[in-house]
Amino acid sequence: MQRVGYAAILLFAVLVLNFALMHLAPGDIADTIAGDMGGADAEVMAEIRRSYGLDLPVWEQLIKYLGGVLHFDLGYSFYFNMPVVTLLLERVPATLLLVVAAQILAISVGVLLGVIAARQPNGMASHVVTLIALFGFSAPVFWTGIMLLITFSLWVPIFPVAGMQDVTIDGNWFERMLDVGRHLVLPVITLASVFLALYSRLCRASMLEVLGSDYIRTARAKGLSTREVVVKHALKNALNPVVTLAGLQFSAVVSGAVLVETVFSWPGLGTLALQSIIARDTPTILGILFFSALVVVVANLLTDLVLRMIDPRIRSSDS
Amino acid sequence: MATQTILEVRDLTVELATRDGISPVIDGLSFEVGAGETLALVGESGCGKSMTALAVMGLVPHPIGRIAGGEIRFGSEDLVAVGEDRLRDIRGNDISMIFQEPMTSLNPVYSVGEQIAEVLRRHQGLNHKQARQHAVELLHAVGIPDAAARVSTYPHQMSGGQRQRVMIAMALACKPKILIADEPTTALDVTVQAQIFDLLRVLQRETGTAIVLITHDMGAVCELAERMMVMYAGRKVEEGTVDDVIANPRHPYTQGLISCVPHVTDDPSAERAPLVEISGIVPALRDFGADQCLFAARCRQVVARCAAERPVSNDFGSGHRVACWQAEVAS
Ligand SMILES: Nc1ncnc2c1ncn2[C@@H]1O[C@H](COP(=O)(O)OP(=O)(O)OP(=O)(O)O)[C@@H](O)[C@H]1O
Numbered sequence: 175m176q177r178v179g180y181a182a183i184l185l186f187a188v189l190v191l192n193f194a195l196m197h198l199a200p201g202d203i204a205d206t207i208a209g210d211m212g213g214a215d216a217e218v219m220a221e222i223r224r225s226y227g228l229d230l231p232v233w234e235q236l237i238k239y240l241g242g243v244l245h246f247d248l249g250y251s252f253y254f255n256m257p258v259v260t261l262l263l264e265r266v267p268a269t270l271l272l273v274v275a276a277q278i279l280a281i282s283v284g285v286l287l288g289v290i291a292a293r294q295p296n297g298m299a300s301h302v303v304t305l306i307a308l309f310g311f312s313a314p315v316f317w318t319g320i321m322l323l324i325t326f327s328l329w330v331p332i333f334p335v336a337g338m339q340d341v342t343i344d345g346n347w348f349e350r351m352l353d354v355g356r357h358l359v360l361p362v363i364t365l366a367s368v369f370l371a372l373y374s375r376l377c378r379a380s381m382l383e384v385l386g387s388d389y390i391r392t393a394r395a396k397g398l399s400t401r402e403v404v405v406k407h408a409l410k411n412a413l414n415p416v417v418t419l420a421g422l423q424f425s426a427v428v429s430g431a432v433l434v435e436t437v438f439s440w441p442g443l444g445t446l447a448l449q450s451i452i453a454r455d456t457p458t459i460l461g462i463l464f465f466s467a468l469v470v471v472v473a474n475l476l477t478d479l480v481l482r483m484i485d486p487r488i489r490s491s492d493s
Numbered sequence: 494m495a496t497q498t499i500l501e502v503r504d505l506t507v508e509l510a511t512r513d514g515i516s517p518v519i520d521g522l523s524f525e526v527g528a529g530e531t532l533a534l535v536g537e538s539g540c541g542k543s544m545t546a547l548a549v550m551g552l553v554p555h556p557i558g559r560i561a562g563g564e565i566r567f568g569s570e571d572l573v574a575v576g577e578d579r580l581r582d583i584r585g586n587d588i589s590m591i592f593q594e595p596m597t598s599l600n601p602v603y604s605v606g607e608q609i610a611e612v613l614r615r616h617q618g619l620n621h622k623q624a625r626q627h628a629v630e631l632l633h634a635v636g637i638p639d640a641a642a643r644v645s646t647y648p649h650q651m652s653g654g655q656r657q658r659v660m661i662a663m664a665l666a667c668k669p670k671i672l673i674a675d676e677p678t679t680a681l682d683v684t685v686q687a688q689i690f691d692l693l694r695v696l697q698r699e700t701g702t703a704i705v706l707i708t709h710d711m712g713a714v715c716e717l718a719e720r721m722m723v724m725y726a727g728r729k730v731e732e733g734t735v736d737d738v739i740a741n742p743r744h745p746y747t748q749g750l751i752s753c754v755p756h757v758t759d760d761p762s763a764e765r766a767p768l769v770e771i772s773g774i775v776p777a778l779r780d781f782g783a784d785q786c787l788f789a790a791r792c793r794q795v796v797a798r799c800a801a802e803r804p805v806s807n808d809f810g811s812g813h814r815v816a817c818w819q820a821e822v823a824s
């Protein structure tokens with residue numbers, strides 16, 4: 175409960191900070207509109223600013239903005255001509271789908287590789303994991319994306335390389351789901367590759383440490399099968415640092431998604447962010463930043479919850 | 494011997510691959526354990542007591558260690574030769590083990606009840622509910638108060654002594670024929686040590702389990718064990734009934750070891766003989782295999798032969814065996 179309180183305070187701080195940042199940056203919507211019109215004189219500029227409420231003192235704009243957030247009103251996008259909330263809600267599902275799918279893929283494959291590598295620290299699997307990790311660390315996400323894009327558009331066109339849905343498909347919900355899934359494959363692999371490398375390395379190290387501990391010797395001495403020793407007794411202990419890291423990486427995954435969305439024309443927040451930054455569409459940018467903060471905060475709460483489920487010592491430490 | 498032999502170790506050799514090469518941590522070790530008896534295993538740190546226990550369990554650390562030779566006969570089987578599957582059926586069921594470190598030997602993320610119940614499900618084929626029920630009874634038997642409630646607590650909510658009790662409950666859950674207790678009380682404070690030893694004695698009487706007690710505590714040896722075996726640098730140097738060995742140690746190393754501790758039977762008010770220590774240090778692992786007496790460098794009774802030939806074990810009657818060229822002279 176206390177944690178939820180912290181989260182709320184954090185979100186508030188993020189809102190204020192975002193707002194301040196955007197107002198410190200030179201240029202506003204009036205400049206953009208004026209630019210589109212091919213130049214405007216000072217009087218017209220002032221008129222534009224007044225109609226958008228930009229002539230009010232900064233703190234009044236802030237209070238208006240904060241008050242709006244409480245009513246799920248993140249302002250109005252002048253550029254897209256619709257409320258920011260409506261705009262975000264249109265894009266959020268696509269991004270969430272990408273981010274969550276990438277995290278799940280990265281964690282599950284990363285943990286699997288880590289466990290296999292830890293079982294035989296000098297074996298083949300271990301070297302493969304090191305290689306994948308090295309690749310994942312050093313290849314920038316947009317490079318991986320572009321490579322996959324080229325490969326799958328030119329040489330093995332089995333997966334679509336752009337967008338999220340094929341508009342020509344007009345089947346039932348199942349067929350449409352399948353279609354989205356096919357579109358999801360490449361962006362998710364691209365985004366997951368970086369984090370997969372991170373998680374597999376950490377999981378390998380953590381498993382190696384746990385496998386050498388006294389309670390694993392106890393588990394062996396009980397006559398348990400290798401699978402029970404490794405999965406039930408070792409892995410559950412080794413997961414703690416991996417879950418913690420995955421929680422901390424959530425913000426990195428979200429920002430990685432921005433790049434991946436751009437490469438694969440995925441209709442999510444990333445592409446929206448790019449458009450609104452170019453257009454200096456302050457309310458939309460603030461909305462996106464707020465949403466990112468929200469994702470990170472929720473992710474942290476979830477991480478906490480999962481850690482509590484895994485480790486009884488955390489559960490009893492604050493009761 | 495009156496009792497029937499249940500474990501017979503013959504010429505066991507365990508090799509460890511270290512940076513200095515391969516050395517025999519256990520070098521041609523032979524001993525027996527009789528049904529229901531308590532055999533104490535003593536010797537300085539690093540002499541291979543734990544490794545002996547792990548070899549019997551089939552848990553020699555892989556891949557640096559391996560059993561290079563010998564037999565471990567348990568019933569009609571040779572544990573060195575049977576496969577890993579068979580060993581898994583024996584471990585925790587017919588032969589079980591408790592360790593020196595109660596604080597870290599239990600898995601922190603499972604309740605103590607689950608950790609006990611798991612053995613029962615694995616070896617006795619009990620279902621979840623039965624195993625849980627039996628775990629409560631076992632916790633009660635090892636003296637955990639309010640066992641029905643404590644069954645679902647986690648190791649970190651228990652004291653060291655309680656955790657060792659849980660380990661004992663776990664090890665004895667399937668009424669094993671042999672329990673190997675590797676320094677079960679070293680990490681505990683003195684009053685708790687006595688309680689744990691009492692508990693082991695009571696449970697042994699109830700279950701008829703033979704105990705191999707690895708310890709540095711001569712007091713515990715005298716109180717609990719019928720026979721004892723002294724190891725030095727991976728070899729057995731002396732073996733016999735506790736009464737024989739304590740009253741009449743024949744190996745200079747055993748003599749040193751026993752005179753190191755104030756005698757348990759001494760009158761505490763009487764003037765004590767000054768404590769003698771064994772000077773020098775244990776040989777390094779890489780020197781373990783040498784064909785000589787490895788204690789020679791520290792021995793006050795050393796003769797030329799000690800550095801040239803490996804001593805053979807001689808029987809001095811009623812199973813009192815000593816591996817020393819000077820044993821007859823020394824007595
Ligand atoms: N996993 C291991 N890796 C390397 N060397 C080891 C390992 N386990 C044991 N040894 C070495 O084997 C030798 C015997 O060790 P062991 O643990 O059997 O001694 P011990 O008699 O039980 O000593 P203590 O009284 O300290 O428990 C020691 O020299 C030790 O350093």
Ligand SMILES: [Mg+2]
Binds near residue numbers: 542544675
């Ligand atoms: Mg030891």
